[in-house]
Amino acid sequence: MLNLTEVARVESPALWHFDNFDRLRAESPIHPGDALGHDFWLATRMADIREVYQTPSVFSNHLGGLHVPDPEYLWIPEMLDPPLHTTWRQLLGGLFSPGTIAKLEPRVRGRFNKILDDIAEKGECEFIQEVALLYPNVIFMELMGLPVEDASQFQIWETEILHLPPTELERSMAAMAQVNAYFADLIAARRVEPRDDIISTACGWEIDGKPVTDDDLQSLFLLLFMAGLDTVAMQLSYSFMHLATHDEDRRRIVEDPSLIPGAIEEFVRYYSFVTPARKAISDTEIAGCPVKAGEIVWLPLVSANRDPAEFPDADKVIIDRQDNRHIGFGAGPHRCLGAHLARQELNIALQEWHKRIPNYRLAPGVEIREHGSGQIGLNNLSLIWDV
Numbered sequence: 001m002l003n004l005t006e007v008a009r010v011e012s013p014a015l016w017h018f019d020n021f022d023r024l025r026a027e028s029p030i031h032p033g034d035a036l037g038h039d040f041w042l043a044t045r046m047a048d049i050r051e052v053y054q055t056p057s058v059f060s061n062h063l064g065g066l067h068v069p070d071p072e073y074l075w076i077p078e079m080l081d082p083p084l085h086t087t088w089r090q091l092l093g094g095l096f097s098p099g100t101i102a103k104l105e106p107r108v109r110g111r112f113n114k115i116l117d118d119i120a121e122k123g124e125c126e127f128i129q130e131v132a133l134l135y136p137n138v139i140f141m142e143l144m145g146l147p148v149e150d151a152s153q154f155q156i157w158e159t160e161i162l163h164l165p166p167t168e169l170e171r172s173m174a175a176m177a178q179v180n181a182y183f184a185d186l187i188a189a190r191r192v193e194p195r196d197d198i199i200s201t202a203c204g205w206e207i208d209g210k211p212v213t214d215d216d217l218q219s220l221f222l223l224l225f226m227a228g229l230d231t232v233a234m235q236l237s238y239s240f241m242h243l244a245t246h247d248e249d250r251r252r253i254v255e256d257p258s259l260i261p262g263a264i265e266e267f268v269r270y271y272s273f274v275t276p277a278r279k280a281i282s283d284t285e286i287a288g289c290p291v292k293a294g295e296i297v298w299l300p301l302v303s304a305n306r307d308p309a310e311f312p313d314a315d316k317v318i319i320d321r322q323d324n325r326h327i328g329f330g331a332g333p334h335r336c337l338g339a340h341l342a343r344q345e346l347n348i349a350l351q352e353w354h355k356r357i358p359n360y361r362l363a364p365g366v367e368i369r370e371h372g373s374g375q376i377g378l379n380n381l382s383l384i385w386d387v
């Protein structure tokens, strides 16, 4: 029986969680587990994981994690099931379409270069704090039409909601309430005086012929904030840790930046840090194992994306991998809404950084630590370079 606090550790050496999922997959396609008194199943293979994601009629997304099977809060659209989920996705689609995101490009590039201006001459940085968390945060503020000065406050909320151990649920809930209050004020202001931003647009939406409520809008903005900030930060951190420790891959993308989009897909595959779950609506089975209605199934994307039955040399990073059909952005109806934005942010970061800082390495003597609670992510990443 797996124990959640043991499998999703509050702190571990870097990459421990990824290696552990490889080990668990090699042992069995499915494992029983306990999450603070709540039973769950862990599925480990791509075929099973993908199928669960693609079968929303049997597996609901209305849960708040393995240890929160019946949440009192709602994250829109993440915790909705079809058909309501489909309605929200149709409304949201335009805000994150390739065309809309392409228009943001110059501003995203400008923002990343501003961050580089502050660190390039220093010859060192604490990458997570100074780059990875800050960058998507600032882009989110721009996208939502929020004051960029509030980015540091959002960074604090982000850590409290997503990175505290499961035993500190109350503190996470308190931070969530603060984010909701922040958005409540903004929704009220935009209803009176609309601007050209996402919040004002969403205030005008209708669901089933009725205007969306303030509560629904708060649930949406809270989710967008959680989905859009930490994810890009963690993907950047693993990508830069990889490049700082693999000179040949770094040299190749510096010499030929056209390799960057493919390299990003491979980093998203190999370092898939999102670990979603689903709740069975009716009795079913996974990998021949009976799963009863109400039971929760854990479906870590990295376990699917490193499955050797699915990818040749699954355990190796191949930056020009062909036919890379990873599910790092999810699968089925909840597939990442922000994937175009995420890819754009990641591409710009890798392009601009390597133009200005082509050679960098890990700071010597600093152990890189990782957390696995919430999603997997690095705690620290000190990089140095010659100036």
Ligand code: HEM
Pocket (backbone or CB within 6 Å): 053, 061, 077, 078, 079, 089, 223, 224, 225, 227, 228, 229, 231, 232, 235, 268, 274, 276, 277, 301, 328, 329, 330, 331, 333, 334, 335, 336, 337, 338, 339, 341, 342
């Ligand atoms: C590298 C960065 C990112 C990764 C790896 C990522 C990954 C994912 C994954 C795996 C899911 C599916 C979760 C599930 O099945 O339960 C998801 C959903 C979602 N993502 Fe992302 N994401 C990233 C960036 C973003 C960004 C920048 C945004 C923009 C705000 C965003 C917005 C969303 C939303 C709104 C959902 C919920 C979709 C739904 O429930 O229908 N994501 N993401």
